[in-house]
Amino acid sequence: MNDLEYFFGEVKAVDNISFTVKKGEIFSFLGPNGAGKSTVINILTTLLPVQKGSVKIAGYDLKKEPEMVRESIGIVFQELTLDRDMTVREILEYHGRLYSMPKTARQERIDELLGLVELEGKRDVLTRHLSGGMKRRLEIARGLMTRPKVLFMDEPTIGLDPQTRIRIWDYVRDINRQGTTIFLTTHYMDEADQLSDRISIIDHGKIVVTGRSWELKNTLGEDLIYLETSDNWTASDLLKKLDSVKGVREKSKGLIIMVNVDGTYLLPEIMDKLRSGGIRISAVNLKKPSMDDVFVHYTGRELRDTGMEKGSTVSLRAGGR
Amino acid sequence: MHTGFLTIYWRDMLRFIRFRTLLFASLVQPALWLAFFGIAMSNNFERLTATMPAAPGVRTVGYLTFIGAGVIAMTTLFTSLFAGTVLLFDKNWGLMRETLSSPLPRIHIIIGIGLSAMTKSFIQAGVIMGFGLLLGVQFFEGYTPAQTFFSLLGIMLFIGTFSLGFLFLSAAIAITMESPEGMQAVITLLTMPFFFTSNALYPVNSFPPVLRALSTVNPLTHLVSGIRYFAIGSDFSSIGLRYTYTREEVLVSFLALLAFAGIMFLIARWRFTKVTVT
Numbered sequence: 082m083n084d085l086e087y088f089f090g091e092v093k094a095v096d097n098i099s100f101t102v103k104k105g106e107i108f109s110f111l112g113p114n115g116a117g118k119s120t121v122i123n124i125l126t127t128l129l130p131v132q133k134g135s136v137k138i139a140g141y142d143l144k145k146e147p148e149m150v151r152e153s154i155g156i157v158f159q160e161l162t163l164d165r166d167m168t169v170r171e172i173l174e175y176h177g178r179l180y181s182m183p184k185t186a187r188q189e190r191i192d193e194l195l196g197l198v199e200l201e202g203k204r205d206v207l208t209r210h211l212s213g214g215m216k217r218r219l220e221i222a223r224g225l226m227t228r229p230k231v232l233f234m235d236e237p238t239i240g241l242d243p244q245t246r247i248r249i250w251d252y253v254r255d256i257n258r259q260g261t262t263i264f265l266t267t268h269y270m271d272e273a274d275q276l277s278d279r280i281s282i283i284d285h286g287k288i289v290v291t292g293r294s295w296e297l298k299n300t301l302g303e304d305l306i307y308l309e310t311s312d313n314w315t316a317s318d319l320l321k322k323l324d325s326v327k328g329v330r331e332k333s334k335g336l337i338i339m340v341n342v343d344g345t346y347l348l349p350e351i352m353d354k355l356r357s358g359g360i361r362i363s364a365v366n367l368k369k370p371s372m373d374d375v376f377v378h379y380t381g382r383e384l385r386d387t388g389m390e391k392g393s394t395v396s397l398r399a400g401g402r
Numbered sequence: 403m404h405t406g407f408l409t410i411y412w413r414d415m416l417r418f419i420r421f422r423t424l425l426f427a428s429l430v431q432p433a434l435w436l437a438f439f440g441i442a443m444s445n446n447f448e449r450l451t452a453t454m455p456a457a458p459g460v461r462t463v464g465y466l467t468f469i470g471a472g473v474i475a476m477t478t479l480f481t482s483l484f485a486g487t488v489l490l491f492d493k494n495w496g497l498m499r500e501t502l503s504s505p506l507p508r509i510h511i512i513i514g515i516g517l518s519a520m521t522k523s524f525i526q527a528g529v530i531m532g533f534g535l536l537l538g539v540q541f542f543e544g545y546t547p548a549q550t551f552f553s554l555l556g557i558m559l560f561i562g563t564f565s566l567g568f569l570f571l572s573a574a575i576a577i578t579m580e581s582p583e584g585m586q587a588v589i590t591l592l593t594m595p596f597f598f599t600s601n602a603l604y605p606v607n608s609f610p611p612v613l614r615a616l617s618t619v620n621p622l623t624h625l626v627s628g629i630r631y632f633a634i635g636s637d638f639s640s641i642g643l644r645y646t647y648t649r650e651e652v653l654v655s656f657l658a659l660l661a662f663a664g665i666m667f668l669i670a671r672w673r674f675t676k677v678t679v680t
């Protein structure tokens with residue numbers, strides 16, 4: 082897909098986005114609320130028109146052959162889109178009929194999918210009586226009903242408990258192993274990190290960076306060192322001169338130092354350097370770059386705390402999820 | 403032929419049958435209308451018109467029989483105009499995304515919902531007719547079984563075309579509006595002029611010219627005329643007035659309904675190509 086742009090009136094929701102998803106891949110869009118993830122999904126799934134740019138999905142041009150694109154894709158929307166007054170079986174039945182699946186194929190597929198998402202026992206239950214996790218699983222089953230070549234999932238595990246999320250990740254991997262290409266969006270770092278082959282970080286409607294999880298982490302260097310010192314400013318200046326230091330980022334109380342070499346061996350050198358410069362060190366932490374760090378590095382914003390500043394971590398954990 | 407509209411039809415009927423109270427209310431309400439309004443008014447009218455001389459050689463029917471056709475037409479109008487609301491709910495609750503992102507051509511959504519509105523109207527008309535016959539409505543009197551059968555077919559043809567027309571109108575409104583309350587208001591506003599400028603409950607002969615003109619372009623008038631022609635006959639008198647319907651007039655009425663349905667279909671189709679659901 083090339084140079085995609087989308088305006089809601091004056092608001093530019095998608096800004097010149099280009100990327101390619103390979104066949105059989107799990108590809109993630111990682112971005113904060115309002116980044117434009119859903120807008121991209123809505124365009125790719127033909128719900129919004131292509132205003133500018135060109136897109137090819139499963140070999141079909143989105144603008145010229147939207148019908149063929151529709152035939153080839155499955156969708157799991159961000160918000161629940163299940164009719165509360167239909168049963169689990171009827172939901173899948175309706176979907177299969179929309180795509181003109183023959184009757185026997187429909188029935189076989191329904192049995193198979195209810196097995197996959199472990200909803201056999203709920204076959205004739207109205208969806209209004211399902212729990213949030215069950216509804217999500219049903220939506221995933223529905224997205225798979227027609228054996229799509231490409232499955233779009235908009236925030237597949239939003240609002241679910243940790244166990245359910247892990248189970249859904251398992252389904253997603255299963256589905257992918259069976260040959261379905263998956264495009265998903267998320268604002269969960271761990272989801273992008275663990276589930277996808279490649280990730281695009283998206284912010285303000287733009288792709289900031291694309292790559293494999295380890296590639297992205299490696300761009301931050303080998304290790305991250307967190308320091309709190311008596312004079313962060315001077316410390317920062319001193320350390321930037323070191324060859325093995327890739328970059329220094331200032332935080333509210335301390336510094337994060339990105340280093341090119343194994344931090345375990347570099348740390349003593351750094352401490353010596355600072356001490357000889359007359360700077361006192363009050364806290365030290367060493368860790369491998371995480372997806373969170375990558376995200377902060379590229380967007381200059383934090384979705385959640387990076388976990389290196391101790392105090393704020395605790396308060397966030399308590400208040401957050 | 404693509405039979406996608408049957409899928410839409412299936413889902414809508416499923417929901418119609420699933421809600422027992424709604425189903426029950428939609429069947430009983432028009433019957434009650436006929437019972438209370440019809441019986442109350444027919445006593446009044448009968449007294450007022452008792453002194454008028456009946457035209458010689460013309461069959462006279464009571465007021466209840468006269469408005470039997472009106473109540474059927476009125477019920478069809480309401481049912482069809484409200485049947486589109488389901489599209490508004492589907493749109494607002496995100497349910498329509500599934501359908502719109504599927505390969506199903508959008509026209510099938512309109513046709514499917516249209517068919518289900520038509521089915522509902524047939525069921526209601528059947529209930530009203532059955533109930534009316536019990537109350538003493540003189541429909542199909544002196545008809546042979548074959549005549550009754552063909553009359554019923556004629557009535558169904560009229561009701562079907564009429565209900566499609568108003569369903570298309572309702573679908574066009576539903577897909578354009580944002581809120582169910584707004585839609586409710588628009589529909590209520592719409593039903594008034596259709597209802598009161600028609601011959602459903604009273605004769606239009608004594609209307610002032612403007613209203614008379616309105617009544618002749620009113621689809622409800624054409625539906626009522628059609629039902630009366632098939633159910634009562636081509637020449638009868640009621641509440642002191644004589645009614646004659648020639649074959650040509652009835653044909654014109656039917657063509658008027660067809661034209662109405664056709665125009666509404668085009669409007670609905672146009673509104674549907676404009677819709678984006680996110």
Ligand SMILES: Nc1ncnc2c1ncn2[C@@H]1O[C@H](COP(=O)(O)OP(=O)(O)OP(=O)(O)O)[C@@H](O)[C@H]1O
Nearest residue numbers: 089092094113114115116117118119120121268680
């Ligand atoms: N229907 C709409 N009309 C106007 N603006 C819209 C509409 N939908 C989205 N936007 C705007 O487009 C931008 C991108 O929204 P989008 O829903 O794509 O974000 P997102 O990445 O999916 O966020 P979230 O994680 O909250 O779902 C936002 O600024 C939003 O306000």
Ligand SMILES: [Mg+2]
Nearest residue numbers: 118119159235
């Ligand atoms: Mg979104």
